[in-house]
Amino acid sequence: MLNIALCDDTKLELSVVENYALQYPYTKVEIDTFGNGPKLLQYLSNNNIEYNIYLLDIEMPDMDGISLAKKIREFDKKAAIIFITSYSEYMQDVFKVQTFDYLMKPVDKETFFEVLLRADLYLHSTHSYFEFNYERNKYILNADEIMYFEKSGRTAHIYTETKAFKCNQTIAQILKQLDSMTFAQIHASYIVNLKYIAGMKCENVVLKKYMNNELMDTYQELPISRKYKKDFKTKIMNYVRKRF
Structure with a gap:
């Protein structure tokens, strides 16, 4: 529509x-x-x-x-x-x-x-969208505004710049909806939006943080496992090339 x-x-x-x-x-x-x-x-x-x-x-x-x-x-x-x-x-x-x-x-x-x-x-x-249901409510989020997903037990937490949501989808179900050129799995429990990547620090991926559309001086770190590191590096290089 x-x-x-x-x-x-x-x-x-x-x-x-x-x-x-x-x-x-x-x-x-x-x-x-x-x-x-x-x-x-x-x-x-x-x-x-x-x-x-x-x-x-x-x-x-x-x-x-x-x-x-x-x-x-x-x-x-x-x-x-x-x-x-x-x-x-x-x-x-x-x-x-x-x-x-x-x-x-x-x-x-x-x-x-x-x-x-x-x-x-x-x-x-x-502008792709991510759709999910939680507690009988249906939600549609602009995928571009999702910073990362965190899987905890049966629940997946969805973090945007301003809000957090929950859904009951598996990592595989979440990835199926997302653009593989824009999102990357970095851990068994984490999927990140490459748009928000600021860099890597030891065994962590560093994410930019925003408040009221303004870039903050603080950053957020999420763990990256060896299994996903090579694919993540390839994706972030391709993403940067595509943008510039």
Whole structure:
């Protein structure tokens, strides 16, 4: 499913693009519409909601789309931002805010579907999710935000930057859901996200620690066993190459 925020001060354009989005044939879409940037930002501030895609008109009187995108990027680095504009002269500026793409007005439905499909594929290829049940509740976490898993008896503890969760999956079941290029098993009881690796210290892997999205001066150490050390070193080297 795609959660989309559409912001355009022109009611006709708002209606047309909203209808196109609801006709998107490849996956279910939920879309919220906003007549200006401040209303969108206020809604985000008041509600605990995340959008996968932002469709932003550039020419708006209260706050132009590029300024709005800069505000969004202050708290959301992952969503796909797609601009809608009548003027190609803005194109030089839109890519300064990690823009996914842009659409020219009047928006053509088939072109819109093509851009939305590419955004859909991009989001699902770069942001995988980890699903689990615990005490009759179902949870879905963004795998990118999981620091590590710790297995203790029948329970697996899942640690993110801000919270801890529990599930009853085995190590094998957990690994089956994860991207093998991003996560590595380092011990019979531990799986780590390579994104958070700071280095190695003796027989331990050193993890970065964050608080409120800020890197802390302290680090966390987890044991690495000889059995997994070679594979871990290979994975971390490949991960660094892939990123840089």
